Amino acid sequence: MTTVHQTLAICAAVLGLAAAAADRPDVDVAVLAAEMVSERDHITAPELAERIMRQDASLHVIDLRPRADYDVLHIPTATHAPLETLARQPFPRGASLVLYSEGSTHSAQGWVLLRLRGQRDVRFLREGMYEWLSRVMEPRLATDATDLERQEFARAEVQSRFFGGQPRSNMPRAEVPVGYWSAPSGSTSPATASAGPTTTADAIRATVGAIRRRGC
Amino acid sequence: MNAPFGETGALGPSAVLWLAPIIGFAFGWFLERGGLGNARKLAGQFYLTDLTVFKVMFSALLTAMLGAYWLDQFGLLDLQLVYLPETFVAPQAVGGVLFGAGFLVSGLCPGTSCVAAASGRLDGLAVVGGMLAGVFAFNLAFGWIEAFYDSTALGAVTLTDLAGVPRGVGVAVVTVLALGGFALAARIERRVK
Numbered sequence: 276m277t278t279v280h281q282t283l284a285i286c287a288a289v290l291g292l293a294a295a296a297a298d299r300p301d302v303d304v305a306v307l308a309a310e311m312v313s314e315r316d317h318i319t320a321p322e323l324a325e326r327i328m329r330q331d332a333s334l335h336v337i338d339l340r341p342r343a344d345y346d347v348l349h350i351p352t353a354t355h356a357p358l359e360t361l362a363r364q365p366f367p368r369g370a371s372l373v374l375y376s377e378g379s380t381h382s383a384q385g386w387v388l389l390r391l392r393g394q395r396d397v398r399f400l401r402e403g404m405y406e407w408l409s410r411v412m413e414p415r416l417a418t419d420a421t422d423l424e425r426q427e428f429a430r431a432e433v434q435s436r437f438f439g440g441q442p443r444s445n446m447p448r449a450e451v452p453v454g455y456w457s458a459p460s461g462s463t464s465p466a467t468a469s470a471g472p473t474t475t476a477d478a479i480r481a482t483v484g485a486i487r488r489r490g491c
Numbered sequence: 492m493n494a495p496f497g498e499t500g501a502l503g504p505s506a507v508l509w510l511a512p513i514i515g516f517a518f519g520w521f522l523e524r525g526g527l528g529n530a531r532k533l534a535g536q537f538y539l540t541d542l543t544v545f546k547v548m549f550s551a552l553l554t555a556m557l558g559a560y561w562l563d564q565f566g567l568l569d570l571q572l573v574y575l576p577e578t579f580v581a582p583q584a585v586g587g588v589l590f591g592a593g594f595l596v597s598g599l600c601p602g603t604s605c606v607a608a609a610s611g612r613l614d615g616l617a618v619v620g621g622m623l624a625g626v627f628a629f630n631l632a633f634g635w636i637e638a639f640y641d642s643t644a645l646g647a648v649t650l651t652d653l654a655g656v657p658r659g660v661g662v663a664v665v666t667v668l669a670l671g672g673f674a675l676a677a678r679i680e681r682r683v684k
Contacts, residue, residue, distance in 0.1 A: 283550075284670055290557045291666020297564060298659025 307390055316386055318398040320410040323373055324434045327352055333369055333396075337361065339376040339385055340404065350375065350407050351438060361385050366394060375400040375407070409452070412440030417448040494568040519606045522547075528606040530598030530614050537595055540683050542676040553669045560662050580643040597621070 310316050326334050327350070336353035338345045345355040356364055358381060366372065372394060374382040382399035389397045400406050409415070414431035416424060432442040496502040502510070525547045526532050535541025562568035594600050597618045599607055604622060607615025633640070651661035 284673065287553055287557060287666055288670055290561060291553075291663050291670075294557070294560055294564075294659040294666075295657075295663035296659070298657040298662075 307387065310390075316383075316398060317401045318373055320400060320402075320406040321431060321434060323350070323400065323407075324411045324438065328434065328437055331371070333371040334373065335366065335370050336373045336375070337385070339374055339381045344377070348404075350404075358385055358388065362388055362392070369396075370394070371396040371398075373398050373400070375403045378403050378405070411435060411438060414440075414442050415446045415451045416442075416444040417451045418445050419448055493566070494562065495572050498572040499569070518602070519609060522603055522606045523610055527603045528610050528612065528615065530607065530612075533600070533603060534595070534598040539679055542680055545676055546673060549669045549672055553666060556662060556665060560658070575647040575649070577647050578645040579641065580645060582640050582642060593621075593625075 323336070327336070334352070336350055338349045338353045338355050339358060339361070340349075340355075341357075342355055345353075349355070353375075361374075372389060374385045374389075374397070376382045376385075379399070379401050382403060386397050386399050402409075410431065411434050414428060414435055416428040420428070428442070428444065434440075435442040493499050493501070497504070497507040522528065526543055527547060532541050532543055536544040559568060559570060559573070563570040590600070597604070597614070599615060599618045601622055604615050604618035608619045609615075649658075649661070651658050654661075
């Protein structure tokens with residue numbers, strides 16, 4: 276065996292064995308489905324706000340809306356990238372990506388794109404820009420709020436002021452969407468609404484009204 | 492500019508057609524220079540007296556595999572766009588046996604028969620003739636064997652898909668097998684000589 280043969284064999288061995296170490300395992304779609312079902316695919320707006328406030332270095336917030344909308348208003352620290360850019364944009368190793376769009380369609384599609392590209396830490400704002408505005412910039416407290424809601428609101432007020440928002444207390448209950456706080460009080464949950472003084476139809480009307488008002 | 496050029500649109504359909512014969516001639520040239528236009532040399536593979544075929548084919552396979560894998564890793568080639576032939580277990584097993592029998596009888600395979608014919612060997616010309624006759628007979632008989640031809644389909648799968656291991660592990664295993672094979676071949680050839 277000549278030196279050339281030996282050199283070639285060593286090169287092949289190095290490249291071949293490095294392949295086993297370098298390979299990113301293919302993303303199993305069953306794993307993705309499990310993440311979706313267990314809701315590990317999204318982040319709430321207050322959680323995102325908290326990470327921005329403590330200047331989380333691994334955090335990359337990406338705005339998927341049209342450029343013009345991004346220029347008018349975007350979540351602080353967010354960069355703009357449409358879906359087609361997202362498909363090939365490089366990210367640093369260990370980056371923690373948070374996507375948002377107007378609603379949830381584009382950010383959910385972006386989530387799948389990035390997970391299939393092998394990015395491990397990807398989340399999206401389920402209700403997009405609306406969620407940021409309603410829960411971080413303008414958190415609302417109903418006049419008949421429970422103690423738990425008041426505690427949540429106190430935390431939200433700090434975030435809202437940090438980002439230059441306007442916390443709003445003393446709102447009519449109908450102006451505070453159902454499930455607005457992470458631990459909604461009995462009177463706001465549809466299940467108990469039917470048992471209380473308001474009827475199910477009233478609760479549905481109030482919810483539909485709230486969704487219409489938010490224009491989303 | 493990313494490969495495969497024909498699929499990504501870097502090269503148009505006519506450019507791809509012009510490129511094909513150039514790559515074909517280069518392939519034939521290297522087969523001939525590797526000594527694979529000689530039927531005696533090829534038949535030596537089956538009697539373990541000359542392992543040139545194994546060495547040439549496995550070096551080509553190893554080079555292509557490592558090249559394709561690493562070009563894909565560096566983003567210069569998209570392996571998702573490279574055509575992967577479908578697997579039909581039973582018909583391909585029968586085809587493999589027929590192919591091996593023809594190889595042993597003639598001492599040439601389809602590629603090397605063209606190389607042998609091009610370099611003026613009459614046995615190469617005869618094998619090319621036989622191959623074309625076989626293609627013709629296959630097409631005449633296709634109606635009868637069609638059901639078998641389409642049976643036991645697995646789709647476009649790879650061994651790593653079936654084993655459920657990452658592609659890179661498959662690359663490493665094939666590399667180790669090939670290098671082990673080269674060492675064994677060198678040993679066998681030394682003993683024969």
